[in-house]
Amino acid sequence: MRISLVAAISGVLAAGALAGCSTQTKAPFDQGVCYSVALPDAGEKAEPRFNVLARDQARIEDCAARLEDMRLRFLSMGGSNNDIVGAYQGQFIFLDRAGVWFGKTLEGQRFFALARTGDGRLATPGTIERAPAQ
Template sequence: MKTLTTAALGASLLALAACEKATEAPFDAGVCYAVEMGAEGEAPRFNKVADDQPQIEFCAARLEEMRLRFLRLGGSRREVLGSYQGQFIFIDRAGVWISKTLEGSRFILLARTGDGRLAIPSAIQRAIDGTPVAVSVNPEQAAPAPAP
């Protein structure tokens, strides 16, 4: 009987959690927002950073620019949260991540290179010796010159 009561209580808590309204990002075309999380129980605030951004990558660049400016002014926050056309953008030391919800799964959008810049993850693959994987070399130029 006790197990049945515990199971019923767990099911009811799960049902209540499912009813909780998830925070949605605004879907204003081309508008990039910085998101400030409110205090416990308060809704997050969306502050406009830039208009007329053609893609989510441009919005991520504006948010990264804002993050760096705050750091130069003496700020200490290294992570930034933003939104663009219904998606959330998370910027941290590993790169830029996107998600449809604040609590959901995140997917990598841009990764940091060795010097801290942001790039498409597949563009920064390197071979063991550090040369880019996708660069082809002319075999005639790569061969050492014959000894005289």
């Protein structure tokens, strides 16, 4: 009896400690609103800023397209940042040279969503066809 009580108390304390360590940033959940996320500089303790980029976006892919438009506009004006972060209805959107990734938190896992084609456009990974090797 005593061992199981000690094990139960240890389990409760461990769960509480893990819950206290979770400081993951979550995206706002505003229906149809696409955000551009301004991240603080390295070493800065500020929170990320969520700036409205577009409203009335029907899907997360539409928000990713708005973010890609923004990225290309900045690059055409002489910018050099290829990595963009956005948010849509509780999920983060990450754009980089490889494509688009989605994640539930800013610091957590990311899931591949859209790939870049040979000419730089975005497409769902299953639609990209490669010529057979000869």
